[in-house]
Amino acid sequence: MGESVHSAAASALGYQHQTWWALLELLRADHARPDAAISLELHDDVAWEQAESATELLQIKHHQRGERRLTDASPDVWSTLKTWMDTAVPSDVEGPTLVLVSTQEANPGSAMAALRPDSRDDEMALSALERAALRRASGRTREAREQFLELGPADRAAFLSRITVMDASPHIDDVPALVRAELRWSLPVGHEDLFLAMVWRWWDERALELLQRRRRAVDVGMARAAIADLRDQFSRQRLPTIVGHEGTADDVLTATYGNSPFVHQMRWVAYPPVNLRHSVIDYHRAQAQAIRWIAEDLVAADELSSLSRDIVDEWESEFEWMGLELADAADEATKQRAGASLLKDLSQRNGPCLHGRYHEAFFVRGQRHELADTGRVGWHPDFQHRMQTLRAES
Numbered sequence: 001m002g003e004s005v006h007s008a009a010a011s012a013l014g015y016q017h018q019t020w021w022a023l024l025e026l027l028r029a030d031h032a033r034p035d036a037a038i039s040l041e042l043h044d045d046v047a048w049e050q051a052e053s054a055t056e057l058l059q060i061k062h063h064q065r066g067e068r069r070l071t072d073a074s075p076d077v078w079s080t081l082k083t084w085m086d087t088a089v090p091s092d093v094e095g096p097t098l099v100l101v102s103t104q105e106a107n108p109g110s111a112m113a114a115l116r117p118d119s120r121d122d123e124m125a126l127s128a129l130e131r132a133a134l135r136r137a138s139g140r141t142r143e144a145r146e147q148f149l150e151l152g153p154a155d156r157a158a159f160l161s162r163i164t165v166m167d168a169s170p171h172i173d174d175v176p177a178l179v180r181a182e183l184r185w186s187l188p189v190g191h192e193d194l195f196l197a198m199v200w201r202w203w204d205e206r207a208l209e210l211l212q213r214r215r216r217a218v219d220v221g222m223a224r225a226a227i228a229d230l231r232d233q234f235s236r237q238r239l240p241t242i243v244g245h246e247g248t249a250d251d252v253l254t255a256t257y258g259n260s261p262f263v264h265q266m267r268w269v270a271y272p273p274v275n276l277r278h279s280v281i282d283y284h285r286a287q288a289q290a291i292r293w294i295a296e297d298l299v300a301a302d303e304l305s306s307l308s309r310d311i312v313d314e315w316e317s318e319f320e321w322m323g324l325e326l327a328d329a330a331d332e333a334t335k336q337r338a339g340a341s342l343l344k345d346l347s348q349r350n351g352p353c354l355h356g357r358y359h360e361a362f363f364v365r366g367q368r369h370e371l372a373d374t375g376r377v378g379w380h381p382d383f384q385h386r387m388q389t390l391r392a393e394s
Helices: 002-028 075-087 122-134 142-149 153-161 172-182 192-211 220-232 250-256 261-268 273-295 301-326 334-348 361-374 383-393
Strands: 037-040 046-050 053-059 099-101 165-166
Touching: 002 037, 002 046, 002 053, 002 099, 002 192, 002 220, 037 192, 075 099, 075 122, 099 122, 122 142, 122 153, 142 250, 142 261, 153 165, 165 220, 172 192, 192 220, 250 273, 261 334, 261 361, 261 383, 273 301, 273 361, 301 334, 301 361
Parallel strands: 053 099, 099 165
Antiparallel strands: 037 046, 046 053
């Protein structure tokens, strides 16, 4: 049981390292390949492509610190070679570059050490790997070794000429610092950690799209533009969207806020259930966003107070018009329809914004519900009396 759990944890860590490494590859991309794109689990663990054709395949191998060295007999080596022999046409000298990225350090004198980019020796690497393949193989690597020997001398040489080994590569807990270093010129002063968190959230969303095949690849230009846009959000004219849609599930939020006054306010006008659920999400996101803005010194409390006054002023005018259009003897169903229509109309407007610095509609919608929660605004013509009753019952 313990060994199985350990194995699963190591695999999960390996997959996470793979996706994080892809971001680092994107950030390290130089001007020599501005149109290149990176993919996950499409051509290989990670791959670079140009015009949807793979140009570089990367196998990413992660191990805990202190584990044994990378040898020519390692299962990592032969599983990687087999993957490439099956998919990368070993005899094609014009085929994509093949890169083994491993956190393990290659044994001195091994083929893996000879395939390092800074001390490359193809003849030594080929000779050492052929000797390893001829040794009595274990069940795990026998098929790959036999397949390698079946290639023939010329094809084996062509195959190895495309392989590079990047051993002793950084571990997963080193990658965030490397990403930070790559972005050092973009970090907004005083908000470095928040900016980096937003970059990671952007990449997590893209990586999920890649793994679910909803996106083929992410190109260098797209990554640079997205990061530049995130950086621009820290200018005096803009505010960043810190709280995304992910996080708490809809049903959890609905249960959490189910007895809140702003939810009662929507029920009093028979607000449709899907729209009510969306309103709860808006309220939660707006609250969390405001708290983070203040904590990060991006917004002052009086700016939010000013926005609240603008929202109340807008509501006041519309609520008065609703009251004038209702007959004195309007029945409950008519009042509910009028209140629901008022909320719907306000929700569909751009509405007031935070001193021109933030225009995302969910935030103003969420702020309206915060005001409804305190009773400063409402939707049902008789909401004030009902709020008094609700407070008394509470």
